[in-house]
Amino acid sequence: MAKVFRSPARHGYAVEVSPFFPGRVACVASQYYGIAGCGTLFVLDETDSGISLVRSWQWGDGLFDVGWSETNEHVLVTGGGDGSLQLWDTANHNAPLRVAKEHTQEVYAVDWSQTRGENLIVSGSWDHTAKVWDPAFSRSLSTLKGHEGVIYSTIWSPHIPGCFASASGDGTLRVWDVKGAACRLAIPAHKTEILSSDWCKYDQNIVATGSVDCSVCVWDLRNVRQPVNQLQGHTYAIRRVKFSPFTKTVLASCSYDFTVRFWDYSRNQPLLDTVEHHTEFVCGLDFNLHIPKQVVDCSWDETVKIYTPACLSTGAAP
Template sequence: MNQTFKTQSRHGYAVKFSPYFPHRLACASSQYFGIAGCGSLFVLDVSPDGIRPVQVFDWNESLFDVVWAENNENILVACSGDGSIQVWDVAQPQGPLKVLKEHSKEVNAVDWSQTRNEHLVISASWDKSIKLWDITKDQSLQTFLGHDHIVYNASWSPHIQGLFSSVSGDGTLRLWDMRKPDNCVRLIHAHEGEILSSDWCKYDQNIVFSGGVDGIIKSWDVRNPKFSTCELRGHKYAVRRIRASPFYGHIVASSSYDFTVKIWDVTAQSCVDTIEHHTEFVYGLDFNVHVPDQMADCGWDELLHVYNTPPYSKPQNI
């Protein structure tokens, strides 16, 4: 299956499958390439007949990321260029349930904890900070400082409660423990230039991936991060998004400013597939946790694709 949805004068920034429904996903998008204008949050259902919008939420600033709640199938959190994060309810189209605004600059990324902290969200911003939120409250719980540049991404560990990673324009990958807000528990000088994305391996709690403007994806064992354990080279331009497969421990996907999505075998340190169906930067990327080998991506060409890749159940060098 290969389905396409046009975001209609909105440039795609992020796409996320629902953790509850195999046919549902959300897309955060912006007018004018996110430089100016408004944003739209699309909630979409996929069927053999195509992709149809269930709900479209409009916001007065660009939307850069979205995440589904882990404790309510109708709740999403998005973040925007006005420094806010918004809590949306699919069943209530009139507007956000809550707007939380403490960041002083654009918010690039949001992530919802997948461990036992059911209400906890982190946000990463151009103001060089990461904030921890309980969305049932009206103020942030903690602010994490230390990066010297824009924080492009922050993501919770799917294995260890209270642990999350962040990457920044300062070239570092950092690990933070929410119980230790004054300093990070690990600092890794991961890339020479800006780092735009990271993700945790779903099968090894010690492995985290990073991708930067150098076009390289690296994996790190956080117990001994002096050297990367793997380097994946093949993108011509910056790596914008990394997603570790929820089904195969050795498979990682990435999207890039070179208009492509690539599938990588980490064990063989090689690219096993290149997907070329965009004509602009590919920003959003996600695996469907319910459907093996199904992915979605979105880009600045106003297109969102849902598609199935070949199965990659065995490492390529075995």
């Protein structure tokens, strides 16, 4: 059974589990499905009986993505519909610590670097640019241009310092070198918009993409002529893909078809499980880094759910 947190009149866009606290989750949600109105950042704790609200903050525009600091357990970054990034501290009840506004359209993706000795944020926007930031937020360190469409996803490599991937409405997955401020690889990964991407936690060459074409493609960056595997099963656009932090070839995807699906891309029949416990688009998804097999998701149906899918709990997956 899933534990459920309800966010009345707030439609979930993204969730991320704290890298420091096993039961702590951040969720960003927006009024009116993100089309109008304000956004809310929720910090939640899993308890024995359910999910409790630690703190919440309002922002004057929709909030679309969230990332925890990898160096300070109390700090988070969010991306907003007004083109700004906001830095929040769970010890500060009232307002963001800092706000940076350079993007000219919605910020749809934020991510905090994980590699040792690096403390950077990357943002991706509907203005077709990605920006790299120091958490001091005085101004961006670099602006990376090359995409010909909206950027929906920016994800740091967990292996290679100064390297991130971006996914765009132009159908390409791009890999960027921050030090050189250059695109090192552009993959025509789908013929339609790509809404999400993620790096394998165990192999620096493996990246997954999720698209409006209802498929997840797994790519080996050393040979991008065709995907390693194409995972078919969703019936509407895939909103987010996430690799397991515990099993090299297992990943999850959530979709506008109201489902979350679990895959093992190394198998001939890769689909492990389909979870149908939402009544609206599922937009946010994350694995718990501390609790093997636990998953968190959020939906436009105004709920955040924490659960263990059957395929992982029964040992059907490696």
